[in-house]
Amino acid sequence: MFKPALRTLRPARQLASPALRNLHASAVTRGVQEITRPAIETPVSLWNFTEEEEMLRESVRRFATDVIGPKVRQMDESEVMDPEIIQGLFDNGLMGIETSADHSGSECSFTSAIIAVEELAKVDPSVAVMCDVHNTLVNTVIRLYGNKEIQDKWLPDLATNKVGSFCLSEPNAGSDAFGLQTTAKKDGDHYILNGSKAWISNSGEADTFLVFANVDPSKGYKGITCFIMSKDQGVQIAKKEAKLGIRASSTCVLSFDDVRLPKENIVGEIGKGYKIAIEILNEGRIGIAAQMIGLAQGAFDNAVGYSYQRKQFGKLIGDFQSMGHQFAQAAIKIEAARLLTYNAARLKEEGRPFTKEAAMAKYYASVIAQEVSGQAIEWAGGVGFTRDLPLEKLWRDSKIGAIYEGTSNIQLETIAKLIRKDYVS
Numbered sequence: 300m301f302k303p304a305l306r307t308l309r310p311a312r313q314l315a316s317p318a319l320r321n322l323h324a325s326a327v328t329r330g331v332q333e334i335t336r337p338a339i340e341t342p343v344s345l346w347n348f349t350e351e352e353e354m355l356r357e358s359v360r361r362f363a364t365d366v367i368g369p370k371v372r373q374m375d376e377s378e379v380m381d382p383e384i385i386q387g388l389f390d391n392g393l394m395g396i397e398t399s400a401d402h403s404g405s406e407c408s409f410t411s412a413i414i415a416v417e418e419l420a421k422v423d424p425s426v427a428v429m430c431d432v433h434n435t436l437v438n439t440v441i442r443l444y445g446n447k448e449i450q451d452k453w454l455p456d457l458a459t460n461k462v463g464s465f466c467l468s469e470p471n472a473g474s475d476a477f478g479l480q481t482t483a484k485k486d487g488d489h490y491i492l493n494g495s496k497a498w499i500s501n502s503g504e505a506d507t508f509l510v511f512a513n514v515d516p517s518k519g520y521k522g523i524t525c526f527i528m529s530k531d532q533g534v535q536i537a538k539k540e541a542k543l544g545i546r547a548s549s550t551c552v553l554s555f556d557d558v559r560l561p562k563e564n565i566v567g568e569i570g571k572g573y574k575i576a577i578e579i580l581n582e583g584r585i586g587i588a589a590q591m592i593g594l595a596q597g598a599f600d601n602a603v604g605y606s607y608q609r610k611q612f613g614k615l616i617g618d619f620q621s622m623g624h625q626f627a628q629a630a631i632k633i634e635a636a637r638l639l640t641y642n643a644a645r646l647k648e649e650g651r652p653f654t655k656e657a658a659m660a661k662y663y664a665s666v667i668a669q670e671v672s673g674q675a676i677e678w679a680g681g682v683g684f685t686r687d688l689p690l691e692k693l694w695r696d697s698k699i700g701a702i703y704e705g706t707s708n709i710q711l712e713t714i715a716k717l718i719r720k721d722y723v724s
């Protein structure tokens with residue numbers, strides 16, 4: 300029987316610790332960014348985790364292997380997330396990882412969320428993205444930008460029983476997300492939403508939606524405002540996409556047709572939705588990087604394990620030098636991507652700038668996830684090409700890392716712009 304993970308852990312309450320009160324003088328705070336881990340005087344390796352984070356990794360690993368593992372193939376083929384898996388995420392405290400205990404959450408660190416996503420992705424990147432979007436995008440927007448009424452009303456359900464979606468992209472607004480056309484017209488104390496959203500993860504299962512809409516298109520992106528709503532307030536699913544990978548993760552087109560929302564459903568300030576989206580996607584990208592390193596490690600473990608069981612020419616195939624050297628090169632790449640990811644997470648927790656590092660982590664982790672999962676198929680030979688092993692699925696799943704939460708070109712743009720700033724005044 301699987302032991303519930305986070306529910307049994309001591310709440311972290313890190314903000315009250317003396318170490319945090321004596322933050323390193325060089326830590327830089329930006330906007331509403333939280334500081335949840337002190338910058339340290341004595342450097343330690345990026346493989347240093349708190350006891351709580353270590354326990355979390357172990358328990359998520361067991362949940363992924365024992366509970367999700369047996370259902371992965373069936374969920375991929377039916378293109379549906381098993382409701383028992385979603386319930387398992389809630390029961391194990393994985394849908395409110397950073398949410399405070401007062402709001403029924405697990406009150407753990409951002410790194411804990413990254414670890415959870417990584418461990419889930421080793422077994423099923425579809426489950427990982429559900430947990431990632433729900434935690435690093437939806438919960439975090441409400442925690443950081445929602446007022447007390449919004450937090451009290453929405454966070455407890457999101458931590459215990461309701462799935463959330465983050466609705467920014469539209470058919471005509473992808474990389475150029477701030478060209479969005481969904482409008483929210485003021486009508487007394489209400490706003491009337493009209494428009495459509497595209498590519499919305501979790502939307503097939505979700506009950507809570509963060510929707511970005513423009514209250515004043517004449518102001519361009521400065522009219523973009525974030526609203527929160529439940530499904531029964533008027534979210535319509537227009538189409539479910541049939542995808543190459545992460546098939547058990549629902550991705551839908553949504554439409555909003557004269558949806559009437561009270562002004563109390565605005566999250567943050569009117570016209571500041573673009574800022575919320577930029578800041579939240581910066582940290583969300585670290586979650587996608589974690590998904591990709593988990594995926595790469597899952598493919599690696601599976602194929603290398605196989606290579607030390609299969610014999611050809613009277614020898615284990617993993618013992619051929621050319622195989623071993625390929626394993627070594629792949630392991631180096633996974634480790635490099637992991638360190639980029641953990642470092643970006645640490646920078647975020649220390650309240651220091653992390654946009655460039657998050658973009659680097661996401662870009663590189665998605666490159667190596669495609670590369671390693673593709674190689675892993677070859678290492679297993681013919682059987683790697685079949686559905687008897689999870690490798691072909693992981694390879695299909697890996698493609699998404701270069702697309703969502705900013706394509707690889709967009710990550711390179713971000714990195715290049717920040718490099719330029721260092722050289723041009």
Ligand SMILES: Cc1cc2nc3c(=O)[nH]c(=O)nc-3n(C[C@H](O)[C@H](O)[C@H](O)COP(=O)(O)OP(=O)(O)OC[C@H]3O[C@@H](n4cnc5c(N)ncnc54)[C@H](O)[C@@H]3O)c2cc1C
Pocket residue numbers: 432465466467468472473474475497498499500501542550699702703704705706707708709712
């Ligand atoms: C499975 C899936 C789940 C998703 N989940 C969500 C979600 O939950 N919420 C949400 O809001 N969105 C979600 N998205 C949307 C996702 O973020 C967008 O698909 C992504 O930002 C790219 O936008 P696009 O598809 O319109 O591609 P486009 O923007 O049309 O890009 C097409 C190509 O043009 C390139 N390109 C575009 N502009 C530039 C530029 N300035 N410089 C260089 N190259 C450029 C891109 O790199 C890409 O190669 C999801 C998408 C998918 C596929």
